[in-house]
Amino acid sequence: MSKVVKRTNLPYTINLKSSGSWLKKNYIGWLFILIAAAGICLFYFYPMVQALLLSFQSGMGANLEYVGLDNYVRLFKDPTFIAALRNTFLYLLIQVPLMIILALFLSVLLNNATLKFKGFFRTAIFLPCVTSLVAYAVLFKYLFGENGLINQFLLNLSIISQPLNWLSDPLLAKIAIIIAITWRWTGYNMIFYLSALQNIDKSMYEAAEIDGASSLQKFFYITVPMLKPIILFTSIISTIGTLQIFDEIMNITNGGPGNATLSISMYIYNLSFEYSPDFGYAATVSYVIVILVVLLSLIQFKVAGDKK
């Protein structure tokens, strides 16, 4: 196989005897990934393609027929969808930065070498993440109830004179949802930052101290740049999570009052199970989430300036 040998720029020269022996050498490898690859295709790509096809169909229940791009046109004229989209973006724009900053702040505090009971605080802040989504959402519903703990607390401190209608006021309901998600997920993101902080070389801080840097300067000029990949990672994960938010909305406000807290996922659920089922249009709405996740992740990569 002299032709092959000439191509020296290829990195895998050891495999290059012939395509046949290359196969022979690797078929065990192929065998190993075959099951996983088949699983991914069967349970991931196949449903994705089916959902895409479904998004071009419309009709009630089993009476689906192809309608071309009608569903996608309908999206732009559907006030409920637009309300859901607006709410979801509101959660995204307020909650994700809030949570990332809070998690960063907490992780730096907890990384302090002189802090006592570090283990206790870390556990306490991480603990919300191990609770089930539904269980914590139900708890928050009761906390924010008209005679719930939060109203009682505010009343006793004389901050408010009448109980607030947390869950039946459009603005307060959104705030309640944002507080709930932040409580649940801050600790989760904090763990990523904590582990990344362990990897920052102490000597950099020592050098900065010798140069007379304040702790604020150390934070902004050493900690944040060193954590940048992790910050990017957590913001993408959180963005994807927030776009798909469902459990909290379903259990705390059920989308109400009106459409004030409705999220895109909740709308998909309503279209499929709450109203006369239109799985075609529901699939179209779910593809909007896919498109948004891809777009937002690309933007985040660009903004963070990660060339790789």
Added chain:
Amino acid sequence: MMRFSQLRIWLLVVAVVTVLALAACSSDETSGGEAEPDKITAWAWDPHFNIAALEIAKESYGKDLELDVIENAQDDIVQKLNTGLSSGSMKGMPNIVLIEDQRAQGFLQSYPDAFFPIDEYFNLDDFAPYKLEPTSFDGKQYGLPFDTGVTGLYFRTDYFKEAGYTKEDLMNITWERYIEIGKDVKAKTGKDMMTLDPNDLGIIRVMIQSAGSWYMKEDGKTVNLVDNEPLRKAFENYKAMMEADFIKANSDWSQFLAAFNNGDVATVPSGNWITPSIEAEDSQAGKWAVAPIPKLDIEGSVNASNLGGSSFYVLNIPGKEKAAEFLGKTFGSNKEFYQDLVLEVGALGTYTPASDGEAYQTENEFFGGQSVTSDFSKWMEEIPSVNYGLHTYAIEDILVAEMQNYLKGKNLDDVLADAQAQAEAQLK
């Protein structure tokens, strides 16, 4: 060349996997056992009500039948039916399923061949007429009408006495009069008149059905909001009640129950199925009574309406005849069975011959000796019949949002016109 062969192998792998995947998916069993099963399964919700009723039916059914009653939350039943029926495979589906009346048309029309018509198994004339329209489709009867959601105005006799009203003052009144009385009661006793969840327009549905109207026209498809006089009146009443400041807001079922169990509200306008929950507070025994539900101040509105209620359906799978016969012999025609149902479960069916039975006349001490069951069954026969159509819940979500705008000061004409436009866009 190396690259080429690598690519080729990848293509091969993808092709093999795709073929496998497609093969796995298309190998649906088309022969799905035609044999009659020995066991009949039924899905229903609420162990104290629907499940209990099925158990009593099983006992009263003379023949030996293996009936497996499976309890599911209503939401779960709706989901399972939707996913199961839309997949086209009837595997794992029950023989009998309970469906809420307002959802029934959606299922019957979405999955036309999935349900089994049961006209022949019972006499349609024996049932309250308002119950037949939502449970039938295309001239065929699919549902066996079960419980009624006939409404009444539950009220606290002690509070009303304190404010200077008797039961007579609440008989056959309009909602306008109700609001006047409510303001007075609030002023004299400090008690709120009723509790409402702003996300649930049940009270609006009660008002419009009392005038024989619904969110959709009789065909069940044409959205009927903008020129719907009863709906307009209902919206006005709703706003007047909110402004009268006698509504205690609740945001879920347990807060709803707490509002009257704690004695915070003077009335509960609701379906008769709320009776057990009202009776649950022993300390209030003798302090409650039930008046007919108020009506709208327009021609054609009556002091009878409906809220909720469900019916049994038979799925079109092996065992359907057995299941239909079981339903027909129990829920469909057994008068004695309905007496047991009232006594043991407190469930009021829509089978009219049962209402002159002994159990229906029982005086209820909790309600000061009122024959509550008999009153409810009288009102039940007056409920105007409406076609709930397909999209009750979709339209209601639109109305809930528009109601908030209306309460904030938006013009009612615009509110209804906007709601109509949204509903038409969404439901085309």
